[in-house]
Amino acid sequence: MVHNLVIIGSGPAGYTTALYAGRANVGPLMIDGGVGKGQELLGAGGQLMITTEVENYPGFEHGIQGPELMQIMRKQALRFGVEVVEELVSRVDFNVYPYKIWVNDDVYEAKTVVIATGASAKWIGLDEEKPAWEGGLGGRGVSACATCDGFFFRGKEVAVIGGGDTAMEEAIYLTNHASKVYVIHRRDTLRASKIMQERALKHPKIEFVWTSAVEKIHDPAEGKVTGVTLRNTVTGALSELALQGVFVAIGHKPNTEVFAGQIELDDAGYINTHHNVRTSKFAVFAAGDVQDHEYRQAITAAGTGCMAAIQAERLLEQLNVLSVDEATADW
Numbered sequence: 583m584v585h586n587l588v589i590i591g592s593g594p595a596g597y598t599t600a601l602y603a604g605r606a607n608v609g610p611l612m613i614d615g616g617v618g619k620g621q622e623l624l625g626a627g628g629q630l631m632i633t634t635e636v637e638n639y640p641g642f643e644h645g646i647q648g649p650e651l652m653q654i655m656r657k658q659a660l661r662f663g664v665e666v667v668e669e670l671v672s673r674v675d676f677n678v679y680p681y682k683i684w685v686n687d688d689v690y691e692a693k694t695v696v697i698a699t700g701a702s703a704k705w706i707g708l709d710e711e712k713p714a715w716e717g718g719l720g721g722r723g724v725s726a727c728a729t730c731d732g733f734f735f736r737g738k739e740v741a742v743i744g745g746g747d748t749a750m751e752e753a754i755y756l757t758n759h760a761s762k763v764y765v766i767h768r769r770d771t772l773r774a775s776k777i778m779q780e781r782a783l784k785h786p787k788i789e790f791v792w793t794s795a796v797e798k799i800h801d802p803a804e805g806k807v808t809g810v811t812l813r814n815t816v817t818g819a820l821s822e823l824a825l826q827g828v829f830v831a832i833g834h835k836p837n838t839e840v841f842a843g844q845i846e847l848d849d850a851g852y853i854n855t856h857h858n859v860r861t862s863k864f865a866v867f868a869a870g871d872v873q874d875h876e877y878r879q880a881i882t883a884a885g886t887g888c889m890a891a892i893q894a895e896r897l898l899e900q901l902n903v904l905s906v907d908e909a910t911a912d913w
């Protein structure tokens with residue numbers, strides 16, 4: 583069976599594509615990411631599954647918890663008949679039409695594809711920060727998710743590494759649990775938006791450690807964190823800071839490994855798009871954070887998911903009267 587539309591990923595972009603395509607009777611199949619690979623690759627629901635309050639998604643006057651919002655999006659999409667495969671896509675072949683998408687040994691064929699695989703947290707690259715499922719310390723001392731692991735640090739001193747919005751959000755969230763939160767940043771200015779900066783800078787529990795990089799996390803062999811060694815990025819001087827938890831919040835990497843060589847990516851690995859959501863390959867669309875390094879918001883992801891669904895539906899209509907070669911000429 584050749585599917586009209588296969589949606590890869592189930593964050594706000596994927597669910598919105600599914601909702602629109604389902605209501606248009608396209609009969610989409612969604613491969614939702616399953617349980618993912620922990621913090622390296624989040625599973626079904628995507629990034630909002632690891633956050634708390636979402637205050638800027640329209641329609642929720644008093645805000646909503648991220649996981650609850652994703653549950654609602656899933657249920658809304660399922661109402662309109664999307665079929666869901668709870669797995670990760672392992673390989674694709676966009677060279678022969680209809681396209682092939684593999685989930686391990688199972689192969690799905692598609693006339694149109696929407697890639698909505700989002701982005702994943704970056705690690706700083708120290709051995710000590712390896713997450714638990716790789717035999718590291720995740721959850722016990724080093725984490726990339728304050729919402730998941732903040733609870734384990736009640737009354738303790740922790741550090742957040744980074745200077746962007748995610749770092750500020752993580753730091754502010756951690757003040758609910760920790761007695762003190764250091765924000766360790768390589769530079770002397772922040773990349774975070776003004777409002778997030780202001781909230782963090784004036785928070786009594788947050789202390790900024792400027793122009794500093796973490797060189798080493800102490801005592802991972804004992805299954806805990808007792809401190810970090812810092813290197814001053816201007817003078818090179820080393821110093822130590824005692825604390826019990828490290829939260830890495832240095833940004834995200836688009837989840838595009840499985841598409842490398844199949845569609846055009848930019849230098850950072852984001853999918854290049856034209857006409858809003860068209861990729862370099864005929865009938866393959868990309869929506870959400872996987873093609874957006876500028877806005878990276880739930881609402882923009884949902885918005886591009888809507889565009890992708892509408893464009894896919896129009897293309898399927900065209901394919902009823904045009905050959906693939908004719909339709910490709912217009913791409």
Ligand SMILES: Cc1cc2nc3c(=O)[nH]c(=O)nc-3n(C[C@H](O)[C@H](O)[C@H](O)COP(=O)(O)OP(=O)(O)OC[C@H]3O[C@@H](n4cnc5c(N)ncnc54)[C@H](O)[C@@H]3O)c2cc1C
Nearest residue numbers: 591592593594595615628629671699700870871878879880
């Ligand atoms: C801590 C945190 C807090 C945030 N707070 C807010 C906020 O308050 N407001 C806001 O608007 N935005 C917020 N964001 C940003 C928002 O979460 C993202 O912009 C949004 O989730 C992007 O949606 P997406 O659908 O593009 O991708 P994602 O949400 O990243 O979802 C990607 C999906 O693709 C799946 N996937 C990945 N690879 C594969 C594969 N190979 N096969 C199948 N599936 C795959 C994943 O499992 C996941 O389901 C926050 C982000 C973080 C990390």
